[in-house]
Amino acid sequence: MFIGIDVGTSTVKAAAFDRSGAELGVEARQIALTMRGGAVEQDMDEVYGAVVAVLDALTDRLPGPVELAGLTGQGDGVWLVDGAGRPVRAAVSWMDGRAHGLVDQWLADGTFEAVYRRTGGAVFPGSPGPLLAWLDRHEPAALDAASAALYCKDMVFGRLTGAPPGTDVSDASMPFLDPRTRAYDNGVVELLGLTHRRGLLAPVGDPITTAAARGEGLPAGTRLANGPYDLPACALGAGVTEPGDGLLIVGTCLASLVATTDLDLSGEPAGLHIATDRPGHRLRAMPAMVGTAALDWVLSTTGVAHGEVDALLAATPPGAHGVRVLPYFAPSGERAPFVAPGLRAELTGVSLESTRGDLVRATCEGIGYAARHCLEAAGLTGTLAVCGGGTRSPAWTRLLADVLGRPLRVVEGEVGARGAVLAAAERFGVPLDTARWTRPTAVVEPDPARADLYAEGYAAHLSRLVRARARTGNRPGRS
Template sequence: MYIGVDVGTSITKAVAFGADGTQLDVQSVPTKLIHPAPGRIEQDTAEVLASVTSVLSALVGRVGQPEFVAVTGQGDGLWLVDADGVPVRNAVSWMDGRAAQTVRDWTAAGVEEAVFRVNGSIQFPGSPAAIMSYLDEHEPSTLDRAATAGYCKDVVLQHLTGLRATDASDSSMPYSDLNGGYSDVALSALGLTHRAGLLAPIHAHQPVGELHAAGASATGLAAGTPIVSGPYDLPACARGTGVVTPGDGMVIIGTTLACQVITASPDTSGTPAGLTLATGAPGRWLRAMPAMVGTASLDWTLRLVGASTGSLAGMLGESGAGANGVSVLPYFSPSGERAPFVDPFARGQFSGLTVQSTPADLVRAVCEGIAYAARHCLDAAGLTGSLAVAGGGARSAAWLQIFADVLGRELRLPRCSEVGARGVVVNAFDVVGRAFDEAAWTGSELVVSPGRDVERYEEGYGRYLAQVGSARAAWADATVW
């Protein structure tokens, strides 16, 4: 039996799997987002770490001792701890927008393009480099107190084992040299060479530590249990859904709309866009377009019209394809957009409203807008093969049909929903050298095919792209808060 831990943005889960990939049990606990000021989003690192020990303790109490625990988690943001792994401030979330002007200045100065030419990844307000640069200017003493500027899963690993380390997936962005190390060129361009000592050592494969006595006491796991860290949630979800062949891709309809495609080699040419992530497998990279327009945009809209997620299917049934003329640019994140373009000042907008527009029209328009954003991202990422879909939004059959129609292709759904935890366990098998049945662990159980509205959405996608182009011209004149 094996346990995968997935530390998300708003929920932490521990999932137990049998030797054949059967999901045996799951334990979850919510975590809070902190909003200290407009455009700023943080998390209490101590609370997040406590959530991990809590779910592990409860799950182990029911299913017993695993052979190992594998940990994945949200990417980006900045998690600052001292030499003992104790937080020196709240973690700054990947959704945070305080570094918007930093990113705008970098873009104007050519920094973004210079770094993209090194490692194929762009910068955005919630990226580790942008946040570190902001703190270096506004909170230098905080960075002085820290020993590590790490990532979520790495902080968990150090908390449970004492090991200070990261893996190639998280370190791919933003400082990678694409050869398994940190790039002096990227650090210099970003003005962060003097903070390079805060970056944890990169392990060529996933770091593996042994659970220490304090971790054993907190979790109920046996001391010495192997704790395998990484990859972080985007590559983990790809592996958990069997996305391993170049050209194949997946969409995670979650807090972010994470669109990603497997490639055989990194590409640092063309217009800077998206992220280039190591998967841990030789000759396999992810061209990732993790847009900021996921389920958070839909949740906000549902609250706005006084509805709940339970009413989504009914509302989509009340308003047909095209939402009775209402259209949406769903860029409602306070930190703007990061894929397939970067604009810290991107903002959402509704068009085509009349006094006859209904709440169902608004909800449908947002669902369609998010699906258009997915197509925009997948087109930019180079999708040519099959497409897997996961995430909380994939639980809505009606919304999945919109995605299939907008994308004009079949959608593969995994057998079990916890693909991040599943993927990090599957990846750990490679690390510890254990044989397993890949098809049994990562196969699909359902396919959603395009329906009758494909042609109508093809026209709608053209209008969507035109609206994005017009809006970007207006956003160029926006100012920071």
């Protein structure tokens, strides 16, 4: 067996695969997010406990030895640990908005753009640079007590293996990594006022970060590889490796990724350039802050169950009877394909005649428009794969194909876990048939008439967005 571990924002999963890539079983556990006053945090012990629980449950019910395992997980945020690898405080999530003011300040004084021009990463409130700077100002004792500021999967890897603090080039890409040298840019550390905290940054493995499990969750001695984090892991799991090809992940985060060998740091500073295990190869990423989380909020607010979504989409025509949604629901605003910490969601065109179906369809359409904006900015020219929880809705997947105006290669199952295994196999020199492992389960073609209608809707969406950004004081950019 090959096991992939995916430590997501709200769910921890472990999936087992055979040598052909067939999924043998999946175990999942929900983990909590604590939200208050713009702060979004997670209990590290709860997260790690969920990892051990899913691994115990999975390995107990599946026969055969575990040949190797790969680990991936949510990116960004700050996971402070002490010298023993234990939590110093709760993990600060990538969804956290407390550093909003710092990012606004850096946008105004040029720091934001200076960092982007050096690293290709646009800092946002939930990225490690602003969060460390915020903690340095407001909770210096926590940083004093920490020996390392890790990313999620790095914390889990250290506790599973006992390995010293470390990370891989993908997680390190935001916001301190020089994409040319694949090492930390100390000039960026200085720009963000963190030179005196430089020692907290975990050493970067390029690309080998591997160890043997200690016997907690995985059998003792199991070979385990750390990274890449969830976005590039999903790209691997979906077979998106050729320049120009793209992936849309319809998950909590709406992530648009395009494989590239180029490094163009001109244009509006937004998104990031994610380094991969192959030097010279990277992913141009536009990870919008909110994907399925926006729809979840609308469903909860209107009392609609997830199982009703397809029927409501079928009952409401394209255009949602004039209801429109700008889907910027995150407390930290937006980060792709532009950075606007103060931007918030807008619902317009609602009347007493509007139905729950109108609100649901308008939200799904708004998320689709945001995805199209991100994919265009990322430079999509080739095929497009799609994965994530949102693709479990056939009606929403068809709607996305229409809004995007292109065929979608649907990749089902635990795509991030699959990519984690493929990365681990590459690092350990275990040959696997990657084409077979990443074969799409379906191809959804757009309807030409609806695609034309949505092309007009997309233009109107961009116009509304320009006005919304102007109202929040964020200058509309060139994307």
